[in-house]
Amino acid sequence: xxxxxxxxxxxxxxxxxxxxxxxxxxxxxxxxxxxxxxxxxxxxxxxxxxxxxxxxxxxxxxxxxxxxxxxxxxxxxxxxxxxxxxxxxxxxxxxxxxxxxxxxxxxxxxxxxxxxxxxxxxxxxxxxxxxxxxx
Amino acid sequence: xxxxxxxxxxxxxxxxxxxxxxxxxxxxxxxxxxxxxxxxxxxxxxxxxxxxxxxxxxxxxxxxxxxxxxxxxxxxxxxxxxxxxxxxxxxxxxxxxxxxxxxxxxxxxxxxxxxxxxxxxxxxxxxxxxxxxxxxxxxxxxxxxxxxxxxxxxxxxxxxxxxxxxxxxxxxxxxxxxxxxxxxxxxxxxxxxxxxxxxxxxxxxxxxxxxxxxxxxxxxxxxxxxxxxxxxxxxxxxxxxxxxxxxxxxxxxxxxxxxxxxxxxxxxxxxxxxxxxxxxxxxxxxxxxxxxxxxxxxxxxxxxxxxxxxxxxxxxxxxxxxxxxxxxxxxxxxxxxxxxxxxxxxxxxxxxxxxxxxxxxxxxxxxxxxxxxxxxxxxxxxxxxxxxxxxxxxxxxx
Numbered sequence: 001x002x003x004x005x006x007x008x009x010x011x012x013x014x015x016x017x018x019x020x021x022x023x024x025x026x027x028x029x030x031x032x033x034x035x036x037x038x039x040x041x042x043x044x045x046x047x048x049x050x051x052x053x054x055x056x057x058x059x060x061x062x063x064x065x066x067x068x069x070x071x072x073x074x075x076x077x078x079x080x081x082x083x084x085x086x087x088x089x090x091x092x093x094x095x096x097x098x099x100x101x102x103x104x105x106x107x108x109x110x111x112x113x114x115x116x117x118x119x120x121x122x123x124x125x126x127x128x129x130x131x132x133x134x135x
Numbered sequence: 136x137x138x139x140x141x142x143x144x145x146x147x148x149x150x151x152x153x154x155x156x157x158x159x160x161x162x163x164x165x166x167x168x169x170x171x172x173x174x175x176x177x178x179x180x181x182x183x184x185x186x187x188x189x190x191x192x193x194x195x196x197x198x199x200x201x202x203x204x205x206x207x208x209x210x211x212x213x214x215x216x217x218x219x220x221x222x223x224x225x226x227x228x229x230x231x232x233x234x235x236x237x238x239x240x241x242x243x244x245x246x247x248x249x250x251x252x253x254x255x256x257x258x259x260x261x262x263x264x265x266x267x268x269x270x271x272x273x274x275x276x277x278x279x280x281x282x283x284x285x286x287x288x289x290x291x292x293x294x295x296x297x298x299x300x301x302x303x304x305x306x307x308x309x310x311x312x313x314x315x316x317x318x319x320x321x322x323x324x325x326x327x328x329x330x331x332x333x334x335x336x337x338x339x340x341x342x343x344x345x346x347x348x349x350x351x352x353x354x355x356x357x358x359x360x361x362x363x364x365x366x367x368x369x370x371x372x373x374x375x376x377x378x379x380x381x382x383x384x385x386x387x388x389x390x391x392x393x394x395x396x397x398x399x400x401x402x403x404x405x406x407x408x409x410x411x412x413x414x415x416x417x418x419x420x421x422x423x424x425x426x427x428x429x430x431x432x433x434x435x436x437x438x439x440x441x442x443x444x445x446x447x448x449x450x451x452x453x454x455x456x457x458x459x460x461x462x463x464x465x466x467x468x469x470x471x472x473x474x475x476x477x478x479x480x481x482x483x484x485x486x487x488x489x490x491x492x493x494x495x496x497x498x499x500x501x502x503x504x505x506x507x508x509x510x511x512x513x514x515x516x517x518x519x520x521x522x523x524x525x526x527x528x529x530x531x532x533x
Contacts, residue, residue, distance in 0.1 A: 008167040012264070022335075023367065035508070040410060057339070059368045062265035063184035063210070063286040064485075064507070067388045070188030086339050089164060090267070093285040096163045097192060104167075127182060 001131045003110040005083070007124040008092055013100030014095075014121045015080040018051035020045070025060035026068030026094070034077030047114050049077035052120050055084055066094040073098055078125030081122040083114075083129065103129065136165045136299065137172050145295055147228035153201025157291035161333035164288060165299025174300045178256050179205050179293040179527060180249045181241060182265040182286035185212035185232045185486060193235040193285050196294060203240040207289065209282075210266055210294035211428070211453065212219040214481040218488040225487035246283070246455035247427045248357065250277060258379055261304060263292035264382060267356060267368075268427045268503070271360030276353075278379030280304050292530040303370050309380060311373040317346030319401040327355040328502045329404040331362030332411065334369070337397050343373040343387040354430055358501075361427055365503045411505050412517040419516060422527045425453030426484045426504035431461045433520070437476060438467045440524040443495035444518040446475035447530030448498075456480040457499040475527075484508055499524045 002121070021042045028038035031049055034049030038127040058065055072078040082102040101124040110129060119132040138146065146162060148155040160289045165173065184187060186207040212229055215221070221229075236243060244253065247266050256279030264273045265284040266517065273279045282302045284292065292298045302308055315337055321327055330344075341365075351374065363369040373380070375389040379385035424437075429452050437452065452471075454462075459480040468478060485507045493512030499505055500523045505515035516532045526532045 009163070027507070057368060059334075060365060061267045061503075061507070062182045062270070062284060063186070063189065066188040066192070066285060066287055067184055067186040070186075070191065074187070087167060088370075089168070089282050089288055090265075090285040090368065092164055092167045093160060093288040096160055096167075096467075097188075097287055 001113070003107040003129045003131065005107070005126050005127050005129055006105040007103055008087060009100060009102040010124050011081070012121070012123045012125055013052070013080045013101055014119070015050060015052040017054060017114055017120050018046065018048060018116055018119045019054040021056070022057070023057045023059035024055045025058065025064060026072060027060065027064030029068055029072060031071035031075045031077060034072060039113040048079045048127070051079050052081045052083065052122055053079040054114050055082065057086035058088050059083060062090050065090050065095065069094050069098045069100065079130045081124070083122065103127070136162060136170050138419070141174055142297065151200035153196040153199025154294060156199055157196060157201060157294040159230060159298055160287065161295060161297065165301065168299065168301040168502040170299035170301040171262045172263055172300055173297040174304065175296055176205055176261055176263050176298055177338060177409055178254055178260065178262040179207035179289050180254055180264045180266055180269055181207045181290045181293060183212060183232065183236060184286060185229055186443045189286060190228065190232050190235065192374060193232070193239060193290065196290065197235050197238045201239060201294045203293040204243050205293050206240050207293040207355055208244040208254040209236055209241050210247050211245040211481050211483040213483070213486040213488040216435070216478060217482065219477050221488060225392055239294070246453065247483070248430070251430065252455055261298070262297050263289045265289035267364035268357060268361035269301045270370050271363065271372055272357055274303055275360065275373065275378050276356050283368060309371060310391065311341045311343035311381070311387040312394045313340040313342045314393035314396040315344045316396065316398050317344060318398055319346065319404065324355055324358055325500060327358045327519070328362045329407045330368045331359045331405050332407040332502055333399055334363055334367030335410050336403060336451050338395070341371050341373065342369065343375065343381070343384065343393070345375065345384065349373050349376060354433060361503050365506045387510060405517060408517060411502055413514045414516065415496070416532060418496070418531045419448055419498045421448055421492055422450040422523060423484055423492070423497055423499050423508070424450065424501060425524070426501040429454045429458060431458045434458055434462050434467055434471070434478070436520055437524060438470050440521060441474035441476060441528070444474055444528055446527045448527045450476045450524070450527050451479055452476060453479050453482050453484055457498065485511070489513065498532055531533040
């Protein structure tokens with residue numbers, strides 16, 4: 001099933017979905033393991049490395065998103081792509097400079113079927129998300 | 136996005152690779168948020184962080200020949216004078232960061248409250264302010280206009296002298312849309328921090344707070360913005376009667392109805408405290424204050440609380456060079472140092488100079504400090520300033 005979206009940072013990647021119900025601060029993700037270390041977070045203890053991360057938005061200070069994503073990328077533990085519902089400038093700049101494909105304004109139906117572990121292709125050149133497998 | 140000829144030239148590399156990179160980042164931002172054009176800025180503040188991504192990006196710009204056309208003020212890193220016995224890797228990182236920001240033409244002010252000292256935008260001025268506690272202050276208290284810039288976005292703006300025009304730069308996006316009724320008396324600075332830390336209750340949007348007294352202080356407004364942006368992402372809030380664009384509640388919403396109403400009670404503030412404060416009781420090994428940087432008024436409060444006493448547990452306070460100099464001139468510094476309080480200028484709580492406190496339990500007044508210092512393994516009990524000082528005097532929290 002294909003869903004339209006609006007590209008923010010271009011690129012085309014495939015991966016497994018990881019869905020966060022909470023906004024994400026990449027500084028509270030351990031760069032060595034890719035695991036979220038923020039207690040009380042919906043993804044606490046889960047790994048973002050190599051995932052297509054679905055998130056409501058970013059949060060936190062104006063420096064730590066970039067620092068967090070950079071350190072994750074240097075250790076090979078950054079998410080492969082970001083699907084953001086409410087993009088904010090801090091998250092977007094960080095994704096731009098780290099060149100992580102990022103999309104927003106995804107057709108609403110996508111959120112009804114986006115589940116952890118589903119395979120997905122994010123085409124941020126064409127503005128398309130292709131979700132693989134059955135509902 | 137439509138660019139002027141000069142902006143096109145910047146993007147195409149006529150003024151060097153550094154300028155082109157800065158413009159490329161800003162064009163991407165503009166396109167992401169539907170900007171139609173770029174507009175000039177008159178001021179910038181860069182949330183320098185002295186971390187790997189920060190250094191990597193500013194050095195890329197410098198190597199590409201970029202210089203700031205609007206010299207920005209910058210956030211604190213760590214004071215190389217104060218921390219003379221720093222581990223070599225941290226010293227090298229700090230020296231390189233300092234060198235790169237000097238080379239790019241930044242004003243090396245090293246404090247996170249620039250709008251109090253030497254970089255205060257006027258009403259309506261279009262600026263690029265990163266530092267997530269500074270952005271809401273500039274929009275909500277001063278009535279100037281900035282988006283919630285990242286450190287890198289603000290640095291790019293300082294180089295090009297421009298920002299893409301979208302979001303909070305436009306009238307129609309500056310109105311409040313979430314009504315937050317505070318139905319508990321806000322008694323001290325900590326209560327304002329706890330209010331901001333209720334961001335998960337408040338949700339996405341521009342909050343309009345009612346129930347905030349007329350006598351709200353500068354420090355309380357700084358704290359509110361700081362913790363809203365620890366638990367969430369808010370470029371602006373309204374406090375009717377304080378926010379220049381919101382003389383009344385109606386004006387805050389621009390005549391429209393709020394999208395939702397959120398009620399905050401004492402229970403919400405107490406829950407926020409339980410979420411962030413380590414409540415084990417007992418001995419504390421240090422106190423770390425000043426996130427955001429303490430002001431002269433806060434330093435005076437501490438000085439009064441410790442006057443003639445001797446601390447069991449050291450207190451470190453991060454502050455601006457300006458506030459420290461005021462403390463020196465007024466005799467407060469001597470009084471604080473006599474009691475066992477250290478005033479540290481130019482320094483942020485989230486820096487390698489504090490690594491020796493990792494794994495220890497400390498006490499702080501500042502939620503933002505407790506939140507970010509976790510990455511360095513520091514754990515904090517959070518208390519109001521008088522209780523925090525009492526804990527340092529007694530060496531334990533009640």
